[in-house]
Amino acid sequence: xxxxxxxxxxxxxxxxxxxxxxxxxxxxxxxxxxxxxxxxxxxxxxxxxxxxxxxxxxxxxxxxxxxxxxxxxxxxxxxxxxxxxxxxxxxxxxxxxxxxxxxxxxxxxxxxxxxxxxxxxxxxxxxxxxxxxxxxxxxxxxxxxxxxxxxxxxxxxxxxxxxxxxxxxxxxxxxxxxxxxxxxxxxxxxxxxxxxxxxxxxxxxxxxxxxxxxxxxxxxxxxxxxxxxxxxxxxxxxxxxxxxxxxxxxxxxxxxxxxxxxxxxxxxxxxxxxxxxxxxxxxxxxxxxxxxxxxxxxxxxxxxxxxxxxxxxxxxxxxxx
Ligand code: AMP
Numbered sequence: 001x002x003x004x005x006x007x008x009x010x011x012x013x014x015x016x017x018x019x020x021x022x023x024x025x026x027x028x029x030x031x032x033x034x035x036x037x038x039x040x041x042x043x044x045x046x047x048x049x050x051x052x053x054x055x056x057x058x059x060x061x062x063x064x065x066x067x068x069x070x071x072x073x074x075x076x077x078x079x080x081x082x083x084x085x086x087x088x089x090x091x092x093x094x095x096x097x098x099x100x101x102x103x104x105x106x107x108x109x110x111x112x113x114x115x116x117x118x119x120x121x122x123x124x125x126x127x128x129x130x131x132x133x134x135x136x137x138x139x140x141x142x143x144x145x146x147x148x149x150x151x152x153x154x155x156x157x158x159x160x161x162x163x164x165x166x167x168x169x170x171x172x173x174x175x176x177x178x179x180x181x182x183x184x185x186x187x188x189x190x191x192x193x194x195x196x197x198x199x200x201x202x203x204x205x206x207x208x209x210x211x212x213x214x215x216x217x218x219x220x221x222x223x224x225x226x227x228x229x230x231x232x233x234x235x236x237x238x239x240x241x242x243x244x245x246x247x248x249x250x251x252x253x254x255x256x257x258x259x260x261x262x263x264x265x266x267x268x269x270x271x272x273x274x275x276x277x278x279x280x281x282x283x284x285x286x287x288x289x290x291x292x293x294x295x296x297x298x299x300x301x302x303x304x305x306x307x308x309x310x311x312x313x314x315x316x317x318x319x320x321x
Pocket of ligand 1: 029031032033046047048049052100101117142143144168170171251252253254256257
């Protein structure tokens with residue numbers, strides 16, 4: 001199968017030697033979420049941008065997780081992360097409570113309404129990178145842009161191959177200056193359509209992407225929920241629909257696991273060409289399509305790389321003409 005080498009068959013924490021340094025690192029939130037969708041409500045769900053990202057990226061390559069939790073962080077959640085090759089050396093525990101997000105979705109499952117954000121230990125977090133071998137691929141997942149900058153400042157740019165970032169309305173509103181500094185120093189940004197419009201004050205997404213590119217990143221990816229994704233790769237363009245699903249249960253984590261699939265695939269292949277980017281975007285879409293089929297990480301925990309391959313083959317048929 002072409003591109004099969006992008007997968008590392010049966011990659012698990014057990015058979016992946018974490019002594020082999022992870023090529024990919026992520027900084028982001030590890031959270032305890034409260035989520036309400038039209039199909040049900042969960043009081044405590046394991047979430048956070050970096051948790052979702054690393055679990056998804058771990059389907060393709062080992063990933064180093066840089067994050068903070070409080071003393072209330074359940075051991076069980078650590079066990080979930082350990083199901084994949086996630087290096088938790090940089091997962092710090094601080095006195096206090098874990099970051100907590102309360103979100104709600106109405107009938108429009110593309111838009112989450114934030115009911116409450118409790119930053120908790122995130123307010124005291126000072127990431128300290130102690131990598132023996134610096135990862136070449138870095139994802140600055142949704143977190144305070146001041147922390148994204150802090151991580152960037154600790155990395156040797158000459159050893160980096162690709163840095164991408166994500167953000168959300170909360171930070172665009174509250175930390176715009178810091179966010180612009182991050183954007184000026186990265187290769188790729190992943191935003192949803194609302195965030196792209198908010199960041200640029202531009203209703204048209206094609207123009208919005210051009211404005212984001214002018215802020216720094218050569219590659220801009222705009223996610224449009226159930227309507228798919230747009231990739232602006234330097235001066236090239238590519239669009240994909242979302243994988244068609246009849247049952248979308250909880251969209252939380254779709255964006256983070258999309259990014260996990262994308263970056264995991266790029267880091268595993270080491271190929272940053274337009275063709276590889278398109279394939280990685282498709283893989284991200286497939287991983288996200290599994291995420292939304294259950295609460296939290298539950299659906300992703302049930303799948304293997306075979307399930308991803310199967311959907312990828314079907315998706316290719318849907319998208320080519
Ligand atoms: P998404 O992939 O966009 O659905 O991301 C959902 C995750 O983002 C949830 O598990 C939340 O814990 C996390 N989250 C929500 N708000 C923030 C925030 N302001 N900063 C970082 N992470 C957040």
